[in-house]
Structure formats: structure tokens, C-alpha cells
Amino acid sequence: MSITIENLNKRFGDHIALSNINLEVNSGELLALLGPSGCGKTTLLRIIGGLDVADSGSLLFHGENVEERDARERNVGFVFQHYALFRHMTVFENVAFGLRVKPKKERHPEAEIRRRVTHLLELVQLDWIADRCPSQLSGGQRQRIALARALAVEPKILLLDEPFGALDAKVRKELRRWLRHLHDELHVTSIFVTHDQEEALEVADRVVVMNHGKIEQVGTPDEVYATPATPFVYQFIGNVNLFHSRIHSAWTQQHGDAVAYVRPHDIDISHTRHDDASLAGEIKLIRAIGAVVRAEVAVAGSEELVEIELSRERFEAQPLANGDQVFIRPRQVRVFEESVKGTL
Ligand SMILES: Nc1ncnc2c1ncn2[C@@H]1O[C@H](COP(=O)(O)OP(=O)(O)OP(=O)(O)O)[C@@H](O)[C@H]1O
Numbered sequence: 001m002s003i004t005i006e007n008l009n010k011r012f013g014d015h016i017a018l019s020n021i022n023l024e025v026n027s028g029e030l031l032a033l034l035g036p037s038g039c040g041k042t043t044l045l046r047i048i049g050g051l052d053v054a055d056s057g058s059l060l061f062h063g064e065n066v067e068e069r070d071a072r073e074r075n076v077g078f079v080f081q082h083y084a085l086f087r088h089m090t091v092f093e094n095v096a097f098g099l100r101v102k103p104k105k106e107r108h109p110e111a112e113i114r115r116r117v118t119h120l121l122e123l124v125q126l127d128w129i130a131d132r133c134p135s136q137l138s139g140g141q142r143q144r145i146a147l148a149r150a151l152a153v154e155p156k157i158l159l160l161d162e163p164f165g166a167l168d169a170k171v172r173k174e175l176r177r178w179l180r181h182l183h184d185e186l187h188v189t190s191i192f193v194t195h196d197q198e199e200a201l202e203v204a205d206r207v208v209v210m211n212h213g214k215i216e217q218v219g220t221p222d223e224v225y226a227t228p229a230t231p232f233v234y235q236f237i238g239n240v241n242l243f244h245s246r247i248h249s250a251w252t253q254q255h256g257d258a259v260a261y262v263r264p265h266d267i268d269i270s271h272t273r274h275d276d277a278s279l280a281g282e283i284k285l286i287r288a289i290g291a292v293v294r295a296e297v298a299v300a301g302s303e304e305l306v307e308i309e310l311s312r313e314r315f316e317a318q319p320l321a322n323g324d325q326v327f328i329r330p331r332q333v334r335v336f337e338e339s340v341k342g343t344l
Pocket residue numbers: 012015017035036037038039040041042043044195
């Protein structure tokens with residue numbers, strides 16, 4: 001089921017929550033809505049699901065306008081951050097719930113309900129705890145059950161709002177991989193909201209980066225990381241150093257007010273000067289973190305330290321130490337006019 005959103009707007013009083021949103025979600029795609037708190041991700045998800053209404057614009061499922069359809073009629077499954085499982089029901093009954101409350105003429109016979117629920121519990125690898133109550137499960141297990149429950153009614157679209165937000169980092173990572181794997185088996189068009197860039201890049205087919213109610217960029221994880229469309233995307237996804245043209249014109253390569261954006265791993269560092277683009281600096285801090293070595297370098301004219309990342313191999317071929325006088329040089333730079341600087 002594809003989703004088309006055209007010129008969608010939403011206000012809460014004076015506050016513009018969504019401003020002219022245009023987005024095409026392909027059938028069977030796993031899409032992430034990524035952005036800082038308050039940027040409008042949840043509002044957009046709720047409008048797609050029929051839990052909220054837009055002020056203007058259109059929303060189509062597979063080419064059909066669905067604005068008049070309520071949440072139930074849209075055939076959408078939801079998973080929220082705080083597992084909304086029924087505490088007094090077993091895991092099995094929680095998953096079966098949506099199937100049991102269907103109108104009589106649509107309801108499957110009991111044997112079919114049991115077959116479906118068992119299959120879903122196997123899919124989320126929790127068939128062995130079917131008789132437990134939610135209070136006897138870990139947070140990660142509860143979210144997997146919440147997902148099985150959402151899938152039970154065979155939704156055409158699955159909407160997940162920070163599904164792993166309340167879990168600790170290790171469980172989050174496990175569940176991310178697991179969600180990707182599950183999606184590859186089921187191919188239900190899925191949209192998940194997250195403010196965690198790593199989660200979005202690791203799990204999604206495409207990422208929608210949002211800021212202040214607007215879409216800044218839509219692209220594959222690689223596209224939004226390697227070729228950010230705006231200064232905001234540059235800063236929000238991954239670390240970046242900023243160099244202003246009035247001080248470092250060799251890096252911005254243009255007149256006027258401009259800012260060069262350079263990723264920490266796109267900067268060479270050495271004890272010798274290469275050319276005019278080399279900036280002199282002093283290493284203030286150097287640390288090896290696993291396979292990566294991180295250096296912070298003070299350069300003339302900049303108050304902020306420049307962050308540089310190099311591989312351990314590179315570092316071992318050319319040892320560097322605190323206090324060393326060095327030259328830094330960008331391998332890849334992206335220049336934006338100062339006036340379009342992004343706000344976080
Ligand atoms: N029912 C409401 N009434 C008034 N303002 C609202 C309402 N719902 C959301 N907002 C405001 O709209 C903006 C967008 O909210 P939304 O929940 O969509 O953001 P978000 O990107 O999902 O943020 P978070 O990651 O914190 O959940 C926020 O400034 C929020 O305060």
C-alpha cells in the first residue's frame with residue numbers, strides 16, 4: 001500500500017506543527033521520520049493513521065483519498081513507545097484481541113484465530129511465553145508483543161512511534177535489527193518515528209529528515225549522510241566542523257559569507273604543510289576509541305576546536321600526541337551560504 005501526502009499543513013493555535021508536507025511512501029517500504037523533539041514527526045504519523053486531522057492538503061492510500069475514513073477504516077496498525085498491552089490478558093490473548101473484536105461476519109473461526117496468533121508469536125520469537133501476563137515480560141519482549149498484536153489484523157500500513165524509545169541501549173540495538181528482519185519477511189508499508197539518527201540510518205530504506213514542521217531531505221541512509229541537502233541535515237546526522245569564509249577562505253573557496261561543512265573523518269592531519277589549504281593548529285586532545293582515533297585541534301581564528309577522526313592504522317603509521325604542531329586539510333568540503341545556516 002503506497003501513501004501520498006500533498007501540501008499538508010497542521011497548526012495547533014499559533015504554532016505551525018506541519019508546513020506544506022509533500023511525501024511519497026512506496027508500497028512495502030520501511031521509512032523513518034527523523035528529527036529533533038517537537039519537529040512534527042508524531043503529528044504527521046497521527047494524521048496518516050487517522051488519529052488527528054490536517055488543516056489542509058491531501059492524504060492518499062494507494063491513490064485513494066482517505067481523509068474521510070476513520071482510524072479503523074484505514075486498516076493501519078500502531079505501535080507506541082509505551083506498550084499499551086492489556087495487563088489482565090495473557091500474551092496470547094493480547095495478540096488475539098484485534099481478531100476477536102472484529103464484527104461477527106468478518107471474524108475468523110476460533111481455530112483460525114489460534115493458528116494466526118501462534119504464527120505471529122513464532123514470528124516475533126515469543127511463542128514460548130504465550131501464557132504469561134505482560135507484567136512477567138521484559139520491556140523488549142513487551143514491544144515485540146505489541147508489534148505482533150498490531151500485525152494480527154493484517155494491517156496494510158504499520159505506524160510505529162518511537163517503538164524502542166523506552167528501552168535501554170543494548171535492547172534497542174537488538175530490536176532494531178529484529179524489526180528490519182521482520183519487515184523483510186512481511187513487507188508491510190511501515191513508517192517509524194525516531195529522534196535517533198543511528199536508528200534511522202540502520203533500519204530504514206529511506207529517511208525523512210524533519211525540522212520545525214518541514215521536510216529538509218528525503219533519501220536513503222547513505223544519501224542523507226553522504227550528501228546532506230541542507231546545513232541542518234549536515235549537523236543533525238553525524239558530526240561536522242564548521243569553517244567560516246571570513247577566517248578560512250581557503251576552505252570555503254568563495255567570496256562573501258559562506259560556511260564550509262567538513263566531517264571529522266574527511267580531514268587529513270600531518271606534521272607537514274601540503275598546500276595553501278593547510279591550516280596550522282595544535283593538538284589539544286587525542287584519544288583512541290576502539291578502531292577510531294579522535295583528535296581535537298585548535299586552529300587560529302576559531303574558538304571551537306576542530307574534531308578529526310582517523311583510523312587506528314593511519315594513526316599508527318604517523319603517531320600524534322597532545323601539544324603537537326600540525327597541519328589540517330580537508331578531503332571533502334560542502335559550502336553553504338551563511339544565510340541558509342540550519343538551526344538545531
Ligand atoms: N494536541 C496538541 N496541542 C497543541 N500543540 C501540540 C499538540 N500536539 C503537538 N503539539 C505541538 O506541535 C509540535 C510538534 O509536535 P510532535 O509531537 O509532532 O513533535 P515530535 O517531532 O513528534 O516530537 P517528540 O520527538 O518530542 O515526540 C510541538 O511543538 C508540540 O508541542
